[in-house]
Amino acid sequence: MASHDTTTPPHATIEKPLKSSQLPQQYKGSWGPALDVALRMFLFATAIVAVIIMAASKQTKLISLFPGFAIPLEAKFTQSPAFIYAIAALSVACLYSIITGVLSVFALMKPGGSWTKLQFHFVILDALLLGIVAAATGGAGGVAYIGLKGNSHTNWNKVCDKFGSFCSHLAGSIVLSLVSSITLLLLVWLSVYVLSKKLARG
Amino acid sequence: MDMQYKEGINGEVGIRSAGKGKVKRSDLFVRFLALVLTLAAAVVLGANNQSTTVSVKIVPSLPPVNLPVTAKWLYMSAFVYLVIANAIACFYATMSLVVTLAARGGKKNVTLIVTILDIVMVALLFSAMGAAGAVGLIGLKGNSHLQWGKVCNVFDKFCHQTAAAMILSFNGSICYLLLVVLATINVYKKF
Numbered sequence: 374m375a376s377h378d379t380t381t382p383p384h385a386t387i388e389k390p391l392k393s394s395q396l397p398q399q400y401k402g403s404w405g406p407a408l409d410v411a412l413r414m415f416l417f418a419t420a421i422v423a424v425i426i427m428a429a430s431k432q433t434k435l436i437s438l439f440p441g442f443a444i445p446l447e448a449k450f451t452q453s454p455a456f457i458y459a460i461a462a463l464s465v466a467c468l469y470s471i472i473t474g475v476l477s478v479f480a481l482m483k484p485g486g487s488w489t490k491l492q493f494h495f496v497i498l499d500a501l502l503l504g505i506v507a508a509a510t511g512g513a514g515g516v517a518y519i520g521l522k523g524n525s526h527t528n529w530n531k532v533c534d535k536f537g538s539f540c541s542h543l544a545g546s547i548v549l550s551l552v553s554s555i556t557l558l559l560l561v562w563l564s565v566y567v568l569s570k571k572l573a574r575g
Numbered sequence: 576m577d578m579q580y581k582e583g584i585n586g587e588v589g590i591r592s593a594g595k596g597k598v599k600r601s602d603l604f605v606r607f608l609a610l611v612l613t614l615a616a617a618v619v620l621g622a623n624n625q626s627t628t629v630s631v632k633i634v635p636s637l638p639p640v641n642l643p644v645t646a647k648w649l650y651m652s653a654f655v656y657l658v659i660a661n662a663i664a665c666f667y668a669t670m671s672l673v674v675t676l677a678a679r680g681g682k683k684n685v686t687l688i689v690t691i692l693d694i695v696m697v698a699l700l701f702s703a704m705g706a707a708g709a710v711g712l713i714g715l716k717g718n719s720h721l722q723w724g725k726v727c728n729v730f731d732k733f734c735h736q737t738a739a740a741m742i743l744s745f746n747g748s749i750c751y752l753l754l755v756v757l758a759t760i761n762v763y764k765k766f
Contacts, residue, residue: 452720455709496759500694500752507698508705515653515706516713520721526650527714529723554698561694561755568762569687 405567406481406488412563413474416556420467420506423549427460430542434535448536455512456543462509463550466557469502489571492564499564503557510550517543602757603675605750610668612747613700617661620740623648625733646730653710654737660703661744664696664751690758693751700748707741 431449438444450456473495480488520540523531533540624647630639648654671689678685715734717725727734 448720453709453718454712455705458705458709493759493763497756500697500755503694503698504701504748504752507702508708511656511702511705512709514702515656515709518652519710519713519723524651526646527723527726529713529721532721554702558694558698562691565687565690565694565758568759572762572765 405563406477409560409563409567410474410477410481412556412560413470413477416553416560417467417470417474419549419553419556420463420470423546423553424460424463424467426542426549427456427463427546430539430546432536432539446535448532448539450543453516455516459509459513459546459550462505463553466502466506466553469498473498489567492568496561496564496568499557499561503554503561506550506554506557510547510554513543513550514547517547599679599761602754602761603672605753605757606668606672606675609747609750609754610665610672612743612750613661613664613668616740616743616747617658617665619736619743620648620654620658620661623654623733623736623740625730627729629729644729646726646733648737651710653706657703657707657740657744660699661747664700664747667692667696686758686761690755693754693758697748697751697755700744700751704741704745704748707737707744711737711741 427450431447433445433447435443436446450460476491477488477495480491517540519529520532520543523529624645626643626645628641628643630641632639648658671692674685675689711734713723714726717723
């Protein structure tokens with residue numbers, strides 16, 4: 374019956390009870406799962422703050438054409454498609470971080486090595502979302518840079534000297550979305566490292 | 576018995592199966608494709624300039640004056656970023672191709688470092704794509720709220736060449752994403 378296994382005891386052919394007592398100890402000393410959940414919560418925090426700051430960036434200024442007549446000029450994020458895409462991408466990142474954070478915690482509590490199997494899917498999904506959030510950062514950053522410095526060759530005037538508060542909101546939001554993409558990068562690195570260590574251990 | 580069960584510890588020493596060779600070959604092929612695509616994108620955008628004349632009516636009574644105007648990729652910082660990002664990605668693809676070919680069947684740490692840098696390249700190329708895409712969209716459609724006029728009605732060849740470079744760069748970034756997926760599948764097969 375156990376002729377090919379000379380080292381394991383005969384009652385260990387029923388694997389479940391042995392595994393469930395091994396796995397919480399397997400995860401107890403390691404910092405991988407805790408760092409994974411912490412990074413996902415951090416991603417949620419930065420993404421949602423970036424969305425809120427950009428959504429609340431509206432600024433209205435009264436431009437007086439001639440004395441006694443003033444028209445209000447508005448600057449809001451819906452005026453450029455790059456900013457709309459940035460808010461959409463960061464909202465997706467926010468939702469994604471909640472879903473994967475919950476999945477990760479559930480996989481940790483369940484015995485049976487399912488957290489490591491989940492890291493395979495996390496690598497691919499995190500890399501895809503990294504691309505999306507990086508594109509949002511790049512797009513919003515590019516348009517905001519033109520708004521800040523202007524472009525003399527194409528006659529695009531700078532906007533930030535008139536709408537200072539709008540521009541500082543945008544700058545904060547772009548910095549936070551850069552932090553989100555770095556967090557996603559760290560998450561992918563963590564998953565790759567955990568998988569390679571598991572492979573090396575056998 | 577050790578060589579049969581504990582593949583991961585011995586690495587590729589005893590086992591060169593057909594399945595493993597196939598994954599490795601597709602990895603090299605995709606890496607070479609990424610090299611070609613990013614090189615093409617950098618070259619197409621780097622050689623992009625157009626000179627044309629715009630007829631402007633300064634005074635209504637006089638006939639219109641033809642002003643020469645030029646569009647170069649250097650004039651827009653987002654396009655400079657795209658060229659630099661594609662140049663970095665091309666250089667990295669060359670280096671990693673050389674390193675992967677040299678370390679075939681050798682250490683495990685090389686593939687780990689190469690995968691880690693692949694992910695960085697994905698982020699870099701996608702962000703450059705986003706920046707050039709946003710700026711190109713403004714050039715194409717204009718932005719009436721911000722008083723930025725469209726540019727592509729005058730410089731149509733410039734805009735078409737920029738769009739072609741962006742498509743090439745996007746395909747290059749998809750190749751890098753595929754490399755990450757292939758590395759994951761490669762590890763999954765060993766489990």
